[in-house]
Amino acid sequence: MKRKGILFIISAPSGSGKTTLCTRLVESVDSLYRSISMTTRPPRPGEQDGMDYIFIEKPEFLKRQKKNEFLEWAKVFGEYYGTPKKHILHMLKRGSDVLLSIDVQGAMKIKRLKLDAVYIFILPPSLEMLRERLVNRSTDSKKAICERLNVAKKEVACSHKYDYAIINNKLELALDSLRAIIIAERCKTGRS
Amino acid sequence: MKRKGILFIISAPSGSGKTTLCTRLVESVDSLYRSISMTTRPPRPGEQDGMDYIFIEKPEFLKRQKKNEFLEWAKVFGEYYGTPKKHILHMLKRGSDVLLSIDVQGAMKIKRLKLDAVYIFILPPSLEMLRERLVNRSTDSKKAICERLNVAKKEVACSHKYDYAIINNKLELALDSLRAIIIAERCKTGRS
Numbered sequence: 001m002k003r004k005g006i007l008f009i010i011s012a013p014s015g016s017g018k019t020t021l022c023t024r025l026v027e028s029v030d031s032l033y034r035s036i037s038m039t040t041r042p043p044r045p046g047e048q049d050g051m052d053y054i055f056i057e058k059p060e061f062l063k064r065q066k067k068n069e070f071l072e073w074a075k076v077f078g079e080y081y082g083t084p085k086k087h088i089l090h091m092l093k094r095g096s097d098v099l100l101s102i103d104v105q106g107a108m109k110i111k112r113l114k115l116d117a118v119y120i121f122i123l124p125p126s127l128e129m130l131r132e133r134l135v136n137r138s139t140d141s142k143k144a145i146c147e148r149l150n151v152a153k154k155e156v157a158c159s160h161k162y163d164y165a166i167i168n169n170k171l172e173l174a175l176d177s178l179r180a181i182i183i184a185e186r187c188k189t190g191r192s
Numbered sequence: 193m194k195r196k197g198i199l200f201i202i203s204a205p206s207g208s209g210k211t212t213l214c215t216r217l218v219e220s221v222d223s224l225y226r227s228i229s230m231t232t233r234p235p236r237p238g239e240q241d242g243m244d245y246i247f248i249e250k251p252e253f254l255k256r257q258k259k260n261e262f263l264e265w266a267k268v269f270g271e272y273y274g275t276p277k278k279h280i281l282h283m284l285k286r287g288s289d290v291l292l293s294i295d296v297q298g299a300m301k302i303k304r305l306k307l308d309a310v311y312i313f314i315l316p317p318s319l320e321m322l323r324e325r326l327v328n329r330s331t332d333s334k335k336a337i338c339e340r341l342n343v344a345k346k347e348v349a350c351s352h353k354y355d356y357a358i359i360n361n362k363l364e365l366a367l368d369s370l371r372a373i374i375i376a377e378r379c380k381t382g383r384s
Contacts, residue, residue, distance in 0.1 A: 121381070164379040177379050184376035187356040187369050189313070 003191050005092035008032075008182065009110060010101045012122035013152030015133040017168045019052065021122060022101045024171075025178050032182060035088050035100045038064070041079035044139050054084075072102070072109035077147070081106065097182070104155045111161070118185050120178065121162035125169045127152065195383050197284035200224075200374065201302060202293045204314035205344030207325040209360045211244065213314060214293050216363075217370050224374060227280050227292045230256070233271035236331050246276075264294070264301035269339070273298065289374070296347040303353070310377050312370070313354035317361045319344065 012018035026034050038054045040061050049055045061080045065073055073082035083102060091098050102110075107119060124130040130152055134145045159165045164181050168174040185191075204210035218226050230246045232253050241247045248256075253272045257265055265274035275294060283290050294302075299311060316322040322344055326337045351357050356373050360366040377383075 160381050162381055164376065165381045166379055177375055180372035180375035181379060183369055183372035184356065187358055187373060189352050189354055189357045 002095045004116075005094070005096045005098060006185055006191065007088065007092060007115060007117040008097065008099045008120060008185075009107050009117050010099065010120045010122065010178075011104050011107045011155070011162070012168070013124060013130060013155045014148050015130050015137065015152070016122050016124045017133075017171065017174070018101055018122050020171065021168065021174060021178060022099060024175050025182070026099060028175065029179055029182050032097050032099055033091055035083065035091075035098050037100075037102060038070075038082045038084060039079060041077075041081075071113070071115075072106045074103070074105050074109070076103060076105070077144070083110075097186070104158050108158070108161065118181070119162040119164070120181060121159040121165045122174065123156060123159060123165055123167045124152070125167060127156075194287045196308075197286070197288045197290060198377055198383065199280065199284060199307060199309040200289065200291045200312060200377075201299050201309050202291065202312045202314060202370075203296045203299045203347065203354070204360070205316060205322060205347045206340050207322050207329065207344070208314050208316045209325075209363065209366070210293055210314055212363065213360065213366060213370060214291060216367050217374070218291060220367065221371055221374050224289050224291055225283055227275065227283075227290050229292075229294060230262075230274045230276060231271060233269075233273075263305070263307075264298045266295070266297050266301070268295060268297070269336070275302075289378070296350050300350070300353065310373070311354040311356070312373060313351040313357045314366065315348060315351060315357055315359045316344070317359060319348075 010018060010022060022034065026032050036050065036054050038056055038061060040056060040058045043049065043055055047053065058080065061082065064070065065082065069085060070082035071085040071088060073080060083100060083106065088098050088100065110117060127149065131149055134140060134148055140148065166174050166177045202210060202214060214226065218224050228242065228246050230248055230253065232248060232250045235241065235247055239245065250272065253274065256262065257274065261277060262274035263277040263280060265272060275292060275298065280290050302309060319341065323341055326332060326340055332340065358366050358369045
């Protein structure tokens with residue numbers, strides 16, 4: 001009997017290394033597909049359309065939102081972010097596991113939909129280290145960094161609402177834990 | 193804050209490769225300690241006292257049983273098997289994770305104690321392959337093998353009562369899944 005796909009939802013404060021971890025995770029685990037979110041924010045250096053995000057204009061976003069095409073959507077730092085619904089539900093139905101990387105706000109909205117999903121939170125080693133990473137990334141202004149850190153504090157306080165929490169202290173160890181969660185969840189008897 | 197240890201309980205029909213898997217698992221995961229069961233059955237070739245089991249005489253077993261020294265005990269194929277209680281509870285209290293390999297009967301008794309534990313079932317690839325393994329092991333008589341296979345059927349039917357089920361088709365893959373379960377359970381937010 002084929003099982004339904006598992007939806008893995010990953011959140012982390014920005015600067016926690018979530019993007020790198022998710023990319024590496026999909027490479028190192030069989031049959032795990034990333035859901036790409038849509039956003040109206042401009043791409044950061046190195047970000048690719050269709051890989052990191054699907055970058056669209058605001059009117060296009062609002063049109064899709066009106067047509068109820070998002071599983072959840074949010075406005076963060078003045079920009080829109082949304083999770084396209086149709087593709088995810090199709091993948092899950094055909095038995096594929098889906099990795100969805102979204103912020104806490106979005107994850108909590110999906111939780112309220114009572115969708116069967118596994119929630120994973122990635123913690124930075126400390127807020128001090130998070131500040132350093134954001135400064136080194138140097139894509140944000142001082143004010144933006146400060147704002148991001150305040151959001152991060154609130155997000156970390158929500159980590160207990162997730163099923164799993166991983167500290168991204170060393171990338172390889174965090175990756176190993178993430179991989180373990182995917183494999184373990186696939187072995188759960190409730191699913192088969 | 194230090195978390196309490198996690199008790200991992202592994203069951204499998206005899207001949208499923210449980211012993212090899214458990215030995216390899218403890219070698220490949222940090223800070224996981226095996227609880228050694230006591231039994232009155234004679235050691236099989238290659239089995240070591242204090243490693244595979246603690247082999248004791250029947251009167252000694254019954255004395256300990258009377259003193260309530262076992263978390264659970266059972267009589268299987270005419271021999272006694274018991275899980276020493278004190279050591280396990282001490283390890284869990286000090287934050288160590290404990291691996292306990294017992295039969296389904298024993299696992300279900302522990303489940304009724306409402307002890308916080310993670311239950312893992314190891315499935316043979318098929319009953320036909322299990323029969324082959326038991327024949328090749330050639331430590332049992334034809335009648336004993338037949339008896340073991342009947343027990344195996346009943347045990348497999350209980351696998352849904354476990355949290356996880358792993359098919360031991362290829363040893364390395366099964367070991368990887370077991371390892372993943374240990375690591376994933378350690379990342380659960382409910383535990384920290």
